[in-house]
Amino acid sequence: MILLALDVRESKARSLGGTLTLFTLFVSAFFSSMTLAQTNSSMPPDSLTAPKVRVDPVEEKFHGHTVSDPYRWLEDAESADTQEFVRAESAYTRSILDSLPGRGKIESRLKELLATGTISAPQVGGKFYFYTKREGAQNQPVLHVREGVDGKDRVLLDVNQLAADGTVALDWWFPAEDGKYVAYGTSASGSEESTLRLIETSSGKLLPDTIEGARFASVAWKHDSSGFYYARHPKKGSVPDGEEVYHVKIFYHALGSSDDPLIFDPEVFAGRHLPQDIPSVQLADDSDRWLLISVFQGWSKSELYLQDLKTGGAAVRVTEGKESLYSGEVFRDVLYITTNEAASRYKVFRAPALAPGREHWKELIPESDAVLNGVSVLGGRLLANYEMNASSRIKLFALDGEPHGEIELPAIGSVGGIGGKWDHEEAFFDFTSFTVPPSVYRVDLNSRRTSLWDSTHAPGVDPLDYEVKQLWFSSKDGTKVPMFVCHKKGIKLDGHNPTLLTGYGGFNVSLTPSFSASRYIWLEQGGVFAVANLRGGAEFGEDWHRAGMLAKKQNVFDDFIAAAEFLTSSGYTDKDHLAIQGGSNGGLLMGAMITQRPDLFRAVICQVPLLDMLRYQHFQIAKLWIPEYGSPDDPQQFDWLYAYSPYHHVKAGTLYPAILFMTADTDTRVDPMHAKKMAALLQSEAANGQSRERPILLRIESKAGHGAGKPAAKQAEEATDVYSFLFWQLGVKVQ
Numbered sequence: 001m002i003l004l005a006l007d008v009r010e011s012k013a014r015s016l017g018g019t020l021t022l023f024t025l026f027v028s029a030f031f032s033s034m035t036l037a038q039t040n041s042s043m044p045p046d047s048l049t050a051p052k053v054r055v056d057p058v059e060e061k062f063h064g065h066t067v068s069d070p071y072r073w074l075e076d077a078e079s080a081d082t083q084e085f086v087r088a089e090s091a092y093t094r095s096i097l098d099s100l101p102g103r104g105k106i107e108s109r110l111k112e113l114l115a116t117g118t119i120s121a122p123q124v125g126g127k128f129y130f131y132t133k134r135e136g137a138q139n140q141p142v143l144h145v146r147e148g149v150d151g152k153d154r155v156l157l158d159v160n161q162l163a164a165d166g167t168v169a170l171d172w173w174f175p176a177e178d179g180k181y182v183a184y185g186t187s188a189s190g191s192e193e194s195t196l197r198l199i200e201t202s203s204g205k206l207l208p209d210t211i212e213g214a215r216f217a218s219v220a221w222k223h224d225s226s227g228f229y230y231a232r233h234p235k236k237g238s239v240p241d242g243e244e245v246y247h248v249k250i251f252y253h254a255l256g257s258s259d260d261p262l263i264f265d266p267e268v269f270a271g272r273h274l275p276q277d278i279p280s281v282q283l284a285d286d287s288d289r290w291l292l293i294s295v296f297q298g299w300s301k302s303e304l305y306l307q308d309l310k311t312g313g314a315a316v317r318v319t320e321g322k323e324s325l326y327s328g329e330v331f332r333d334v335l336y337i338t339t340n341e342a343a344s345r346y347k348v349f350r351a352p353a354l355a356p357g358r359e360h361w362k363e364l365i366p367e368s369d370a371v372l373n374g375v376s377v378l379g380g381r382l383l384a385n386y387e388m389n390a391s392s393r394i395k396l397f398a399l400d401g402e403p404h405g406e407i408e409l410p411a412i413g414s415v416g417g418i419g420g421k422w423d424h425e426e427a428f429f430d431f432t433s434f435t436v437p438p439s440v441y442r443v444d445l446n447s448r449r450t451s452l453w454d455s456t457h458a459p460g461v462d463p464l465d466y467e468v469k470q471l472w473f474s475s476k477d478g479t480k481v482p483m484f485v486c487h488k489k490g491i492k493l494d495g496h497n498p499t500l501l502t503g504y505g506g507f508n509v510s511l512t513p514s515f516s517a518s519r520y521i522w523l524e525q526g527g528v529f530a531v532a533n534l535r536g537g538a539e540f541g542e543d544w545h546r547a548g549m550l551a552k553k554q555n556v557f558d559d560f561i562a563a564a565e566f567l568t569s570s571g572y573t574d575k576d577h578l579a580i581q582g583g584s585n586g587g588l589l590m591g592a593m594i595t596q597r598p599d600l601f602r603a604v605i606c607q608v609p610l611l612d613m614l615r616y617q618h619f620q621i622a623k624l625w626i627p628e629y630g631s632p633d634d635p636q637q638f639d640w641l642y643a644y645s646p647y648h649h650v651k652a653g654t655l656y657p658a659i660l661f662m663t664a665d666t667d668t669r670v671d672p673m674h675a676k677k678m679a680a681l682l683q684s685e686a687a688n689g690q691s692r693e694r695p696i697l698l699r700i701e702s703k704a705g706h707g708a709g710k711p712a713a714k715q716a717e718e719a720t721d722v723y724s725f726l727f728w729q730l731g732v733k734v735q
Contacts (some may be wrong), residue, residue, distance in 0.1 A: 049690045050683040051088035054081070060614075063635040067614060067648065070684075071677040075615075077665070082676070086665075089679065089698040096695060100724040102734030107720050109521050114716060116458045116517040119438050121417040121430040122146070125179030128201055130156070131419075131440070132170070133454075139166025139711035143173060143184070145201055149426070149442075157199055159186055169709025174219035176228075181207070181255075183219045183228060189666045190705025196230065198255070209255060216248050218280035222288050227254040229263060229281045229291060239275075245621050245668075246275035250293060264315055266295045269305060276623050284330035285377050285422040290353050291315070292328055292335070298627025299508045300546065302326050306335065306356050318356045325542070331377045331422055334399075337361065338375050344541035346372035348382070348401070364401035371510075371541050378420040378427045379445040385415055389470065390482060390512050390539045394429065396448065407448050411436055412468075414512035420445075428453060433513040434486045434529075435463035461520055465489060468513070473566035476558040479535070479547075483563050484513060485572070487528040498527045498730040499573035501564060505534030505556035506585040507628055508545045518719045525732055528572055532563035534589075550630050551640050557592045564593075564600050576602050577730050581722075583607030583662075584670060584706065591646030591678065598656045603729035605722055607662040608706050611674040613645035614638075619671035647678055652685040658694040658729045660722070664704040672700065694729075 058072040074082055097103075115136045122131040127148060132141035143157040162168040171194045173184035179201055185194030196211035196219075213232040220229040233248045250264035266277040277295050284290040291307040293315060304318035304326045319326050324341035335356050337349045348365035351357075365372070370388040377383075381404060386393040392415035396404035409415070413433025420427035427443045439455035468486045475481050491497070500522060504511055511531050519529060533539045536548025536556045548556040564580070567573050580601050582590045587609020594604055614632045616622050630637030642648060659682065663675040679698035683689040689696055699721060704710050710718075727734055 049092075049692075050696065051085070051092055053085060053680040053684065055684065062614065062632055062638050062642070065638075065642070067642075069612075069615075069677075071680045074676045074680060075619075075671075075673040077672065085676065085680070086700055089676075090700055093697045093699050096692075096697060097699075097721050097724060100728045102727060103720065103724045105734045106521060106723050106727070107716075109524070110518060110716060110719055110723075112459045113461070113517040113520050114712070114719070116437050116515075117456045119430065119440055119454055119456055121419040121428040121440050122453070123175055123419045124421045124424060125175030125177060125182075125201075128175065128179035129419075130173070130175050130179075130182065131454075132173075134712070137712065139713055140169055140709070143170060143182070156182065156201065156204060157184060162186070163188070165703070166711030166713060167703050167709075169711075171709065172217060174217075174221065174228075175201075176221040176225040177223045178225055180225040181221075183217075183221070183230070185214050185217055187215075187709060189703040190664060190707070190709050191666050191668050192705060192708055193668065196232075207255065209253070211253065211260075213244075215245065216278050216280075218282070220281045220283040220291070222283070224288075225255075227252060227257075229253075229283070231279055231281060243275060246623065248278045250279050250281050263291075264293050264305070264307075269295075269315055269317075276626075278624075282329070284333075284353075286331055290330040290333070290335075292330055294327060298624075300325065300542065300549070300627065304328055304337070304356075306330070306353060308353075316356065318351075318358075320358060327374065329375070329377055331399075336364070336375060336377065336382070338372060340542040343367040344543040345370065346541070348372070348375055348384075350399075350401075365397060371538060373538075374418075376418060376420070377422045378418075379425045380422065381445060383418065383420070383427055383445075385418060387510060387512065387539065390484070390510060390533050392431075392512065394443075396445065405448055407443055408450060410439070410441070410450075412513065414514055432515040434468045434484065434515065435461075435466050437461075437515050437517070458515075458517055458520065461517075466523060471566070471570075473562055475535075475555070475562040477555070479555075479559070481535070481559050481562065482533045482539070483566070484531045484533075485528060485567075486523065486530075488523060488526060491526055491528075493528075493571050495568075495571045495574055496577050497573050498522075498525075498577050498579070498726075498732050499530060499567055500527060500579050500581060500726065501530045501532065501560075501567065502581045502586065503532040503534045503556075503560050503563065503589055504582065504586045505536035505548050505559065505589055507536070508538040508542075509585075510538045512539075518723070521719075521723050522726070525727065525734060527732070528567075530563070530567060530572075532560055534559040534563075536585075549628050550637070553629070553640065554644060556589060557596060557644065560589060560593060561597050561600065564597075568600075575600055579603040579605070579726050579730055581605035581607070583609070585610065587611070587670070587674075588613075588646070592644055594656055594659060594682075595646045595649040595651075596644075598654055601657045603726055604657045604659045605662065605726070606659060606675070606678075608664065608667055608670050609661070609674055609678070610670055611645075611678045612647040613641040614648065616674070619673065620668050622670070647674070647681065650678075650681050650685050653687050654685075655687045656682060656694075656696070658688075658691075658696075658725075660697045660699060660725050662699045662701070662718070662722075664701040664706070666704060667706045669706040675700075697725075 055070045057068045057070045117135045120132045122129040129146040134141040145156040146153045159170045171185040175182045194214040196214040198207040251260040253260045266279045279295045289310045293305040295303040305315040307315040326339045328337045333353045335351045347367040349361040351360045370386040373385045382397040384395045391412045394407040416430045437456045437458045440453040441450045442453040590606035591611045632638040661675040661679045663672040682696045688694040
């Protein structure tokens with residue numbers, strides 16, 4: 001399971017004019033080593049030891065503190081020494097993982113499970129319905145189009161044809177208002193460095209228009225499909241080296257043009273000069289008059305600007321620099337604003353587009369006990385996507401805010417992407433839960449009735465064989481925190497069950513019930529799976545988020561420790577049968593667990609992690625995360641970061657859990673240096689650093705990034721390694 005977060009909340013709120021970007025773990029490759037793997041002994045050979053790594057300390061002063069970094073040299077990925085380190089570590093890791101017992105059975109079952117595939121809610125453009133679907137052994141999802149709701153589907157774009165190894169990904173796509181064209185982005189090797197291209201829907205013909213630097217793309221098509229507004233970052237050489245990923249601006253592209261005029265520069269309009277601010281753009285649903293620009297300034301702050309294209313005037317500030325989040329949509333000259341300003345769980349206002357200032361806002365939908373994730377104008381109504389106790393709800397409202405009832409969902413679970421149009425009497429949503437594979441439902445907005453539009457199927461999985469509970473536990477400071485627990489019905493909970501616990505706790509991301517095909521290899525073998533909804537996430541609104549960021553980040557770690565202790569005290573497992581897993585910000589969580597409570601866990605899967613919190617901001621796009629974590633350049637924020645930075649809290653001679661660090665060489669979000677340095681340090685300092693029974697391993701994937709766009713074949717290899725490692729460490733004999 002890969003847990004990712006850079007733009008998750010923004011993606012959840014986006015329902016029209018593009019796709020919801022889903023980072024799912026789908027795997028389908030089969031390995032032929034089953035017989036050999038099953039005949040190996042239960043432990044790797046005694047002679048295996050971790051590589052000896054050169055120690056070359058660099059001392060740095062932070063606000064009166066001298067901090068030593070023994071593996072600074074590993075930050076240079078291009079150096080010959082670092083590349084030799086990678087080769088040695090990879091050989092050591094493979095020598096252990098490839099010899100683990102039961103590996104062949106795991107591979108075989110994963111092949112069956114991970115052919116489940118994926119599907120997205122269709123987005124509507126004119127008479128066309130666009131959606132992505134991945135089936136069977138396909139490495140990447142394929143963009144399909146259907147003419148008319150009951151028409152025949154056909155493939156519009158198959159990026160699997162662009163690379164034999166499946167390493168070219170479809171990052172995003174935006175159909176034109178009339179469906180004539182689709183703007184889409186592709187990138188190679190998980191880099192997420194998108195190139196924008198155009199395809200004609202009727203013929204499948206590619207247009208010559210190509211735009212680089214579209215990583216943070218949003219596309220707003222003019223209603224006649226003659227051009228579009230879009231966001232891109234600058235060309236190399238036009239800004240200081242290393243800042244190409246920042247300085248995102250809005251431009252206009254007329255089809256066939258090679259000279260796109262600048263429309264909006266947030267560093268000029270936003271009243272502050274931070275190159276990390278990221279603008280996104282959309283046009284009014286029903287006209288080309290109103291251009292709405294949202295400027296991301298962190299996971300707790302954004303700004304709205306509105307430009308009247310009819311008069312040609314400059315963009316007008318809608319919000320006034322408060323520490324709040326805002327999103328909006330314009331319909332019939334009215335601006336609908338969703339915000340957490342003075343409302344932790346969000347509410348909706350309306351204002352005339354001609355006078356959008358705060359004094360003209362009128363409350364439409366008040367704050368409730370559920371978190372409002374987003375509002376869309378569909379069929380002349382407001383469709384509101386809520387989250388209550390980490391599960392989804394959908395409600396309808398009239399344009400004046402009058403409630404029009406709730407849409408029944410198939411089960412307790414999660415609604416992802418929402419599709420539809422302002423002038424269509426239908427909507428679509430994708431749905432999943434722990435036991436329901438990805439499915440898409442159509443909603444008749446008049447009757448509020450739902451019907452299954454399309455679905456996937458997980459081979460050999462009967463949802464009735466499993467049960468899911470939501471449990472509540474108390475954290476260190478008494479805060480009540482929920483946790484989902486899933487396992488086979490009828491298994492005996494004897495206090496020694498193999499249990500896998502995961503969490504995230506940051507960036508306004510909710511961990512709601514979701515289907516993971518690979519997870520069933522764990523559940524089928526009698527494993528317990530648990531998801532803790534930690535502070536720092538969005539499960540209970542902005543207050544919940546702020547309780548786990550900046551100076552309060554330790555709350556996240558305390559919550560996770562309390563979740564683990566609850567599982568052991570409640571008779572699910574014990575410290576010898578408890579494993580934990582997390583990635584990205586969740587990888588930081590894993591690092592904190594390794595260094596704060598090494599006694600509590602037997603095994604750790606630490607994926608694409610942040611671990612050196614005194615240098616994280618110098619690499620890749622990490623300056624974007626300063627609003628969430630803070631910066632060590634600030635004396636007070638240094639104290640917060642240094643207090644928990646995992647790399648700086650490894651204690652020599654300590655017995656740590658068995659750890660599998662996982663990173664990728666083309667990760668452009670979290671630099672691989674974090675995992676490299678932490679693995680080297682633990683292998684040198686930990687009591688079990690050279691242990692064959694409780695090893696410290698480093699797995700570095702080639703031609704792969706943070707997780708987005710990773711081909712199914714590579715994810716198959718990764719999943720096999722993860723579960724082989726976990727079953728071995730927790731003493732599970734694969735049946």
